[in-house]
Amino acid sequence: MKVNKFMIGGLFILAAVVFLVVSSSQANSEYFMTVDELSTKGASVMGKSLRVSGAIIGDTIQYDAATLTLTFEVANVPGDNAEIEAQGGLAEVLHQAVIDPTRSRIKVIYQGPKPDLLRNEAQAIMTGHIDENGVFHADELLLKCPTRYEEAVPEQAASK
Amino acid sequence: MVADFGYGILVVALLVSLYSVVAALVGVRTKSAALVESARRAMLLTWPLITLSALALIYLLVNNHFEVSFVYEVTSRSMPTYLKITAWWGGQAGSLVFWSWLMSAFASLVTLRKWDRDREFLPWVIVVSSVTVAFFLMMSVVFENPFARMWFAPSGEVIKAMLQPAGSTAVPLQPDGRGLNPLLRHPGMIIHPPMLYLGFVSFVIPYAFAIAALVTGRTDDRWIRITRRWTLWAWLFLSFGLVLGGRWAYDVLGWGGYWGWDPVEIAAFMPWLTGTAFLHSVMIQEKRGQLKQWNMILIMLTYALVIFGTFLTRSGVLSSVHAFASSPIGPFFMGFVALTFVISIALLIWRWPDLRSETEMKSMLSREALFLLNNLLFMSVLVICFVGVIYPLVSELVTGSKVTVGPPWYEFSTSPLFAMLMFLMAIAPLSSWGLSSQEKLANINKPVLGGLLAAPVVAYAIWWKPISEIMGSLPGVVISLAIILIVVVLMYLFRKLLWQSVLVASVITAYLAFTYTQNLIALIGFFLVALTLMVTLREFWRATRARQNAQQENFFTAFSRLIGRNRRRYGGYVIHVSMMLMAIGILGIELFQKETQGMIPVGQSLKIAGYTVEYKDLASWDEADKGVNYTRAVVSVYKDGTYLGDLHPRKDFYFDSQQSMTIPGQRPTLKDDLYVLLIDWQPATTTGATFKIYVNPLVNWLWIGSLLFFIGVIIAAWPDRDPEYVPARARNKAYQPSSAD
Numbered sequence: 021m022k023v024n025k026f027m028i029g030g031l032f033i034l035a036a037v038v039f040l041v042v043s044s045s046q047a048n049s050e051y052f053m054t055v056d057e058l059s060t061k062g063a064s065v066m067g068k069s070l071r072v073s074g075a076i077i078g079d080t081i082q083y084d085a086a087t088l089t090l091t092f093e094v095a096n097v098p099g100d101n102a103e104i105e106a107q108g109g110l111a112e113v114l115h116q117a118v119i120d121p122t123r124s125r126i127k128v129i130y131q132g133p134k135p136d137l138l139r140n141e142a143q144a145i146m147t148g149h150i151d152e153n154g155v156f157h158a159d160e161l162l163l164k165c166p167t168r169y170e171e172a173v174p175e176q177a178a179s180k
Numbered sequence: 181m182v183a184d185f186g187y188g189i190l191v192v193a194l195l196v197s198l199y200s201v202v203a204a205l206v207g208v209r210t211k212s213a214a215l216v217e218s219a220r221r222a223m224l225l226t227w228p229l230i231t232l233s234a235l236a237l238i239y240l241l242v243n244n245h246f247e248v249s250f251v252y253e254v255t256s257r258s259m260p261t262y263l264k265i266t267a268w269w270g271g272q273a274g275s276l277v278f279w280s281w282l283m284s285a286f287a288s289l290v291t292l293r294k295w296d297r298d299r300e301f302l303p304w305v306i307v308v309s310s311v312t313v314a315f316f317l318m319m320s321v322v323f324e325n326p327f328a329r330m331w332f333a334p335s336g337e338v339i340k341a342m343l344q345p346a347g348s349t350a351v352p353l354q355p356d357g358r359g360l361n362p363l364l365r366h367p368g369m370i371i372h373p374p375m376l377y378l379g380f381v382s383f384v385i386p387y388a389f390a391i392a393a394l395v396t397g398r399t400d401d402r403w404i405r406i407t408r409r410w411t412l413w414a415w416l417f418l419s420f421g422l423v424l425g426g427r428w429a430y431d432v433l434g435w436g437g438y439w440g441w442d443p444v445e446i447a448a449f450m451p452w453l454t455g456t457a458f459l460h461s462v463m464i465q466e467k468r469g470q471l472k473q474w475n476m477i478l479i480m481l482t483y484a485l486v487i488f489g490t491f492l493t494r495s496g497v498l499s500s501v502h503a504f505a506s507s508p509i510g511p512f513f514m515g516f517v518a519l520t521f522v523i524s525i526a527l528l529i530w531r532w533p534d535l536r537s538e539t540e541m542k543s544m545l546s547r548e549a550l551f552l553l554n555n556l557l558f559m560s561v562l563v564i565c566f567v568g569v570i571y572p573l574v575s576e577l578v579t580g581s582k583v584t585v586g587p588p589w590y591e592f593s594t595s596p597l598f599a600m601l602m603f604l605m606a607i608a609p610l611s612s613w614g615l616s617s618q619e620k621l622a623n624i625n626k627p628v629l630g631g632l633l634a635a636p637v638v639a640y641a642i643w644w645k646p647i648s649e650i651m652g653s654l655p656g657v658v659i660s661l662a663i664i665l666i667v668v669v670l671m672y673l674f675r676k677l678l679w680q681s682v683l684v685a686s687v688i689t690a691y692l693a694f695t696y697t698q699n700l701i702a703l704i705g706f707f708l709v710a711l712t713l714m715v716t717l718r719e720f721w722r723a724t725r726a727r728q729n730a731q732q733e734n735f736f737t738a739f740s741r742l743i744g745r746n747r748r749r750y751g752g753y754v755i756h757v758s759m760m761l762m763a764i765g766i767l768g769i770e771l772f773q774k775e776t777q778g779m780i781p782v783g784q785s786l787k788i789a790g791y792t793v794e795y796k797d798l799a800s801w802d803e804a805d806k807g808v809n810y811t812r813a814v815v816s817v818y819k820d821g822t823y824l825g826d827l828h829p830r831k832d833f834y835f836d837s838q839q840s841m842t843i844p845g846q847r848p849t850l851k852d853d854l855y856v857l858l859i860d861w862q863p864a865t866t867t868g869a870t871f872k873i874y875v876n877p878l879v880n881w882l883w884i885g886s887l888l889f890f891i892g893v894i895i896a897a898w899p900d901r902d903p904e905y906v907p908a909r910a911r912n913k914a915y916q917p918s919s920a921d
Contacts, residue, residue, distance in 0.1 A: 029553070029556075030556060033553075033556045033557070033560055034560075036560070036596075037560040037563055037564065037597075040564065040592075040593040040594075040596065040597075041563075041564060041567055041593055043592075043593075044585075044589050044592040044593040045571075045583075045585065045589065048585060048586065048588040048589035048592055049571070049575075049583045049584065049585050049589060050583065050584050050585065050586060051581055051582070051583055051584075052572055052581075052582035052583060052584045053581075053582075071584050071586075083860070085779050085859065085860035085861075085862075085870040086778075086779040086870070087779075088777050088859065088870060088872065099582065132777075132872070133434060133435075133777075133842065133857055133859040133872050134859060134860065136363075136434075136839060136840045136841055136842055137839065147586060160586070
């Protein structure tokens with residue numbers, strides 16, 4: 021049957037796609053973690069590519085314009101959407117996270133322009149890794165401020 | 181009052197569109213032409229109704245009716261009128277009405293056409309369009325009402341409702357609204373969503389005809405011929421929406437990029453992928469009567485992905501640059517996608533035997549085989565995108581820990597496929613329908629072509645493992661493309677037809693290797709670009725000369741008539757050329773982007789890639805009527821000691837939203853784009869200001885290519901004199917390589 025060679029070609033491409041996805045996943049995926057998980061796992065995830073979400077604590081924001089070094093602390097927020105909704109929505113969750121001193125926090129260092137949306141009680145979604153001191157080095161920083169805009173809020177992308 | 185009117189009309193529009201669904205269905209059942217006609221009129225009525233409702237909304241937006249929650253959220257007194265109007269689609273509730281409005285406009289347009297020969301399609305086109313319109317109107321009426329007012333519940337919470345809920349008190353009229361997010365007050369952002377929406381809704385039309393064809397059993401290529409231009413326009417709008425989004429990100433977000441593989445970007449990209457595959461594969465059905473089942477699957481997937489894409493932006497499921505606040509409508513969208521998809525597939529299975537191919541695909545090098553390969557590659561990219569989007573959800577289910585994938589993952593997995601697509605574009609003009617002729621591609625040794633296709637995968641497998649652990653990504657791509665390169669060169673050196681093109685492309689690549697870059701990925705990319713450009717331009721040249729001789733016309737007449745008589749084919753080649761220009765821009769910014777940053781006092785400068793950027797001055801002032809504080813720096817740009825001009829990077833601070841916006845100073849040239857950001861400044865200018873500077877080589881070819889793309893689609897979509905009645909002549913002449921397509 022003539023179709024066969026096309027089927028073989030198709031299977032071939034399928035195999036290639038599977039291979040691409042699998043190989044790419046091993047090299048380039050990031051573990052999504054909450055601040056809590058990060059504090060408990062600590063050293064075991066050192067050097068791994070991580071994606072962490074947290075609430076920005078406004079008082080801790082420091083920006084050194086000479087070196088473009090931004091440091092701040094984030095407090096734990098739940099990673100699960102349903103949980104966030106159950107606790108009254110993102111704005112409320114972020115607010116609670118910031119005013120509650122018992123929440124686990126991590127320090128974040130980011131090099132680059134200070135993002136326009138960076139402020140107290142914004143949600144930071146960061147990609148990067150942690151060092152031996154438990155400081156998170158962010159390569160990429162996404163921000164979301166649900167308090168001011170409940171609708172149509174683009175976060176701002178910032179990457180190195 | 182106006183709000184009540186707008187809402188009331190919206191409810192009426194919903195009822196009318198539901199009526200048109202029911203009337204069309206009953207009309208078909210009872211074979212009542214009158215009832216179908218009534219359904220058609222009802223469908224035509226929805227557009228003016230939604231327009232009225234939209235006008236009411238615009239009236240509220242323009243006249244600062246802040247008692248309406250949506251108006252309060254997206255406008256403020258300081259916004260100019262045109263921005264207040266465009267705020268219509270700046271927020272979720274308004275954008276849903278906007279979607280319905282566009283959809284009903286398109287549905288009305290299509291029902292106004294002459295139906296003489298296709299009357300049996302009409303009721304089903306009405307059903308599909310009206311169901312879609314009704315679904316979106318229902319979301320507006322029930323969940324995301326843009327006319328809702330704000331009330332204080334007894335608990336103190338703010339509730340949004342049309343009528344005063346029991347026990348609540350009215351929220352006092354706010355003196356000013358929150359204002360549209362400043363990031364959205366950009367020309368690119370004003371046109372970007374409507375373009376995307378236009379693309380989305382116009383893909384509903386070919387889908388509606390596909391369903392009509394399945395239900396009525398008229399499964400020949402009639403539905404494809406009717407909707408060919410709809411599909412092209414849909415594709416144009418969607419493509420332009422994507423490009424404008426990229427341009428907006430580049431101009432406004434201040435990160436020197438244009439595409440971040442964000443889930444919502446991918447959500448808009450996925451229907452583009454299936455749509456592009458569809459555009460190509462319908463030609464095989466028209467010319468050769470093959471792939472009928474496949475075309476049905478493609479258009480169904482496109483429709484599902486359009487609704488899914490709209491859903492992704494609204495569900496809050498994914499964390500994304502574009503995510504709207506999470507909203508109760510998410511599950512309904514999912515339900516709607518699932519329901520329509522299941523019904524579509526059921527219809528397809530029912531008609532499966534009628535959709536058999538009329539002819540058999542014989543040669544692996546015929547044009548239809550290349551189109552099939554193109555389809556498989558687009559579907560592969562789609563699969564990768566889809567896997568990437570759902571990766572976090574799946575990995576959490578399977579392993580318990582949430583794993584996400586970012587831009588490197590997508591780049592790593594899709595770049596070999598994009599390279600293959602570029603190669604296909606290079607050889608596209610050499611292929612022909614049916615069996616390849618002697619002069620054409622069949623001449624190529626089949627084992628060689630097999631090797632060509634197999635080599636990258638094998639090379640990838642060998643190369644990838646040991647090296648990627650050290651370097652992270654991309655070396656596999658390098659080697660696989662290097663092998664393509666070598667094989668192509670070997671193959672074509674022995675071919676009469678192509679060797680000039682290969683030679684020119686090789687010379688250009690070698691020149692670039694000596695003067696510009698030694699980056700292997702870039703060289704392979706540039707080689708493929710040069711090869712495609714050479715082969716395609718050669719085809720224009722060859723065909724024009726042939727016509728010139730045959731018709732005794734001068735060169736320009738021959739050229740324009742050549743394109744005019746074969747719009748689809750030559751429009752397609754223009755699009756391929758534009759894709760190559762865009763590829764140059766993408767290769768440039770992805771592989772050669774340079775950046776520097778630093779705090780410098782006035783009079784000092786930063787150096788990058790041959791440029792010297794000197795800080796001259798800084799001024800900060802308020803514009804009270806606009807509600808903005810501007811801080812603007814003046815920097816002078818020098819290259820090799822020559823003064824080139826001043827740039828003015830800015831930071832705008834919007835008082836109403838308490839948010840700043842970083843506007844780069846840009847100096848675009850064909851060679852590169854100098855992109856200066858003002859990051860921070862000290863009150864005393866002697867202390868200095870902080871700048872971040874990018875040099876993005878070749879990126880402007882991306883925007884130039886997108887303009888050429890526009891021209892190419894216009895050529896391909898330009899109406900023929902009588903497109904509906906062109907007989908399927910080409911099918912009988914399928915062996916003739918240059919028959920009009």
